[in-house]
Amino acid sequence: MADTITTRAKDFPEWYQDVIRAADLAEPAIVVKGAMVIKPNGYAIWEKIQRELDNRFKATGHKNAYFPMFIPESFLKKEAEHVEGFSPELAVVTIGGGKELEERYVVRPTSETIIGHFFNKWIKTHRDLPMLINQWANVVRWELRTRMFLRTSEFLWQEGHTAHATHDEALAEVLRMLDVYADFAENVMAMPVIRGEKTMNEKFAGALKSYCIEGLMQNGWALQAGTSHDLGQNFGKAFDVKFQNLAGQSEYVWQTSWGVSTRLIGGLIMTHSDDAGLVCPPKLAPYHVVIIPIFKTPEEKAATSAVGAKLAEDLKAKGLSVVFDDRDDRPGSKYFEWERKGACCRVEIGPKDLEKKSYAFKRRDVEKKEFAPLDGAVAHITGQMEQMQKDLFNKAKAFRDASTKQVDSWDAFKAMHEGPGGFASCHWCGDGKCEAQVKEETKVTIRCIPLGNPKESGACIKCGRPSAQRVLFARAY
Numbered sequence: 001m002a003d004t005i006t007t008r009a010k011d012f013p014e015w016y017q018d019v020i021r022a023a024d025l026a027e028p029a030i031v032v033k034g035a036m037v038i039k040p041n042g043y044a045i046w047e048k049i050q051r052e053l054d055n056r057f058k059a060t061g062h063k064n065a066y067f068p069m070f071i072p073e074s075f076l077k078k079e080a081e082h083v084e085g086f087s088p089e090l091a092v093v094t095i096g097g098g099k100e101l102e103e104r105y106v107v108r109p110t111s112e113t114i115i116g117h118f119f120n121k122w123i124k125t126h127r128d129l130p131m132l133i134n135q136w137a138n139v140v141r142w143e144l145r146t147r148m149f150l151r152t153s154e155f156l157w158q159e160g161h162t163a164h165a166t167h168d169e170a171l172a173e174v175l176r177m178l179d180v181y182a183d184f185a186e187n188v189m190a191m192p193v194i195r196g197e198k199t200m201n202e203k204f205a206g207a208l209k210s211y212c213i214e215g216l217m218q219n220g221w222a223l224q225a226g227t228s229h230d231l232g233q234n235f236g237k238a239f240d241v242k243f244q245n246l247a248g249q250s251e252y253v254w255q256t257s258w259g260v261s262t263r264l265i266g267g268l269i270m271t272h273s274d275d276a277g278l279v280c281p282p283k284l285a286p287y288h289v290v291i292i293p294i295f296k297t298p299e300e301k302a303a304t305s306a307v308g309a310k311l312a313e314d315l316k317a318k319g320l321s322v323v324f325d326d327r328d329d330r331p332g333s334k335y336f337e338w339e340r341k342g343a344c345c346r347v348e349i350g351p352k353d354l355e356k357k358s359y360a361f362k363r364r365d366v367e368k369k370e371f372a373p374l375d376g377a378v379a380h381i382t383g384q385m386e387q388m389q390k391d392l393f394n395k396a397k398a399f400r401d402a403s404t405k406q407v408d409s410w411d412a413f414k415a416m417h418e419g420p421g422g423f424a425s426c427h428w429c430g431d432g433k434c435e436a437q438v439k440e441e442t443k444v445t446i447r448c449i450p451l452g453n454p455k456e457s458g459a460c461i462k463c464g465r466p467s468a469q470r471v472l473f474a475r476a477y
């Protein structure tokens, strides 16, 4: 295994694996098939994601709780569509403490059922509603074909679970949380997303309707980055979750669930990174600034390090994550290492810079190195971090927009997806069988029916029957 990074143009999936290795984010567990180890550099990104999202969940009135990871098998069977959807992916515990269990447990693939069981105990009257719960947890879905961060048999996520008195309130919650996800994706991850509704074929097993945010990766494939589900009364009925309304009548609750996972880190990598390694938006970057003193002699080391260490302290005081790298190693190999690891920028301070009272500055996402005066360095560098956050979003959005095309013929549709990929905005008759046929023939799926989609009459891209609107098609992870 060479220590180089395959280029995106040569082999995108290989490039993706190489960036994860080069940035030291994670590695396949191997001894546990389909699982991964998230290493400190990768986990640091996840912690920042958690913090940003958790603040947003709290600000919208949710509270964190924790439920058992083992779920009695009978619970899953209470919602017919849910058990059918998840059965092929379940890990089941049959022995505990050396004895065959009376009732088998499944390792949670998601927690609607066990939370439904407890909502039944906790919710009695309209005064108990809305119930707004979030859980940070791991889940297990036995996947045969895995890809680090994007699809692993065990992954980390958050799952929101709420119960409401009316369907309107539940639906408002579903869309509120979709907006929270979209805001996070765009303003923190710098990843533009489309908000939309899933087709019946693609919705969550057990939901009335599912909504999603979809991003577009650099290879022209879409990534479902978050989902929010209108569960209707399906789980309320399955777990007999009833409340007494104001008129004293007993009614089933209306529920929602919504989640994002460590797959966001995969999306982050594939949205921003380049052939030199990880590129990370400042709001989630484990390293903002790497300061490298340049020296040949001990005297030079002392002089440049003194200035560098002082600057490091000043930047840390502004809340930036700073590495002062004065190891006795060639500067070139340090540049190489920090570039791969996605440090947002590097500062070089050499003896000549000291004479000129300046420093060399290189932003990870900008080709050219520039020189700036040491006086005012803190303001310059913090300003550059804000600019980088914006620039990464704009660059990704320009790519997404340029890769989104209205396609009106089947030949053009096939050519697009055999070629550069991207979002194809096409008419669709609304028939799930037609959608399934497109998937069968091209592996392309309907990513979503965008929210606020304009009505427009046309002919279905596949069957030619009348269509009332365009939907977004793409290859997807």
Ligand SMILES: [Zn+2]
Binding pocket: 428, 429, 430, 431, 434, 435, 460, 461, 462, 463, 464, 465
């Ligand atoms: Zn059709």
